[in-house]
Amino acid sequence: MTVQPAPAPADLGAPIADWVRIEDLYDDPYPIYRRLRAESPVAWVPAVGRYLVTSxxxxxxxxxxxxxxxxxxEGSLMKRSMGHSMLRKDDPEHQVDRAAYGPVLRPKAIKETWTAVFARNAEKYLADFAAAGPGADLHLGFAAPFAAENLREIMGFRNATQEDLQRWSQTMIDGTGNYADDPDVWAKSAASSAEVDAAIDELIPVLTADPDATLLSAVVNAGLPVEAIRANMKMTIGGGLNEPRDVLGTAVWALLSNPDQLAQVLADPALWPTAFEEAVRWVAPIGMYPxxxxxxxxLGGASLPAGARLGVVIGAANRDPEQFEDPEAYNLNREKRPHLAFGGGTHFCAGTWVARTSVAQVALPRLFDALPGLRLADRPAREGGWVFRGMLELPVAWN
Ligand code: HEM
Structure with a gap:
């Protein structure tokens, strides 16, 4: 994601970190976060046109x-690309939209309805992946379609495919980051947005007449205005696909790179949730939000003016040595302490239980079961990003 340099407030009230470059953040943000946190945990960063908050x-x-x-x-590109969803509303307006999601993403529904869906999808996409043979890319070949198909079913897009969801998600996310105002990016984002609108319009009468267990059914029957239905569905497509995909890849990469810890989990499957939680702390899939x-x-030694635009860098907070000992290491045996990967407060991630169940309880154990001797392939794995961060490529081999 690119971020447009914006003019600094007249009275900054914080140190300027003019040495930070977007390309470096994308490649490996962690050395930058270490320096920012040590020098000034709230700093004006000209390259991103925001104060970055890193402690x-x-x-x-x-x-x-x-x-x-x-x-x-103000000036949110997410609103332009996806409409005004709950993620960009404050209470009490935010609460109205959030309440409309009802119990669909909560533990009871996951246990009764969605866990079986996750299991079926793991089976299907693992079989496809195994058929591709050793050397295949786990990120594209398994994590992406598994996460996309789970989300498609939970949301209730019976008139779309998981490939549609992957395309919608990526193009609209690109729109939310289109500070360069690239017309091609806007065109693709708008085309996806129109496809989502059409899919929703087609389903509204169907779900009004015959409600089901899906998210779309919940928001339609909660009586949200159509603009709010559309915006919240688009935000959830953008926020509910890449993150489970990315934490799945990160967890596999971390375990394959730390054979002692992998052996520990394989010997004690009760540790899968711990392995997941440490992966999401170590590389927060959403690294920064505004x-x-x-x-x-x-705040953090700075005197911020009203109207200051902040980047809340939870990817940095999750590696703050004041909170976590030896924070740069993946260590599932570390002392349990709260992390911020799912946010907090009123916008705390609504899909936390979906992610935990689909990845920690279903995908990870089944993956290591289905592909004995799973290991990194000779071709190197690559990760990237800072606003969103995850594997770009994860070639693996097995016996
Ligand atoms: C590992 C996976 C995931 C991570 C790390 C994650 C992270 C986050 C974070 C950090 C936020 C808050 C952002 C902010 O305050 O600006 C958030 C919000 C949200 N997430 Fe997730 N998410 C994940 C999976 C999911 C899934 C699978 C879904 C849907 C099925 C989902 C739906 C949402 C929704 C609807 C919100 C908005 C909540 C609100 O504004 O009240 N997330 N997520």
Missing amino acids: FEACHRIEQDADTFSADE RQTTRAVE
């Missing part, structure tokens, strides 16, 4: 004070 304490404080740190950011101050406020 656990300051990120946590932002999440607990939604009156001061608004999610309804907030804007509603008043002048002191």
Whole structure:
């Protein structure tokens, strides 16, 4: 994702980190986060046109004070690309949309309805992946279609394919990051947005007459206006696909790179949730999200003006040595402490239980079961990103 340099406020109230470059953030943000946190955990970063907040304490404080740190950011490209969803609303408006999701993504529905769907999809996409043979890319060949098909079914897009969801998700996410105003990016994002609208319009009468267990059915029958239905569905397509895909890849990569820890989990399957939680801490799939101050406020040693645009860098907070010992290491035996990968406060991720169940309880154990001797292939694995971060390529081999 590119981020447009925006003009700095007249009175910054924070140090300037003009040495930060977007390309370096994309390749490997962690050395940059270490320096930012040590020098000034709230700094104005000209390259991204925002104050980046990199300490656990300051990120946590932002999440607990939604009156001061608004999610309804001015000039949000997410609103242009996907419409005004709950993610960019403050309470009480945010709560109306969130309540419309009802119990669909919550543990009871996951246990009763969705776990069987995840299991079926794991079976199908693992069989396809195994057929591709050793050397295949686990990221594209398994993690992506598995996450996309799960989301398609939960959301209730019976008139679309998992490939449609992957395309919709990526092109609309590209729109939310299109600060360069590239017309081609806008055209693709708008085309996907129109396809989602058409799919929803077709399903509204069907689900009104005959409600089912899906998210679309819940929001339609909760009586949300059609614009809110569309925006929230688009945001959920953008936010519910890449993240489970990416944490799945990261967890596999971390375990294959740490054979002692892999052996430990294989010997004690009760550790799969711990392996998942440590993966999501270690490489937060959503590394940064925006907030804007509603008043002048002191934060992390900086004096921010009202209207300041912030990047809440949870990818950095999750590696803050004040919160985690030896934070750069993947270590499933570390002391259990709260991380911020799912956000916090009023916008705490609504899909947390979907992600935990589909990845930790279903995909990871079945993957290692289905492909004995799973290991990294000779071709190197690659990861990238900082706003969103995950594997770009994960070639693996097995016996
Ligand atoms: C490992 C997987 C996931 C991670 C790390 C993750 C992370 C996050 C984070 C950090 C936020 C808050 C962003 C902010 O405050 O600006 C969020 C919000 C949200 N996530 Fe997730 N997510 C994941 C999976 C999912 C899935 C699978 C779904 C849907 C099935 C989903 C649906 C949502 C929704 C609807 C929100 C908005 C909540 C609100 O505004 O109240 N997420 N997620």
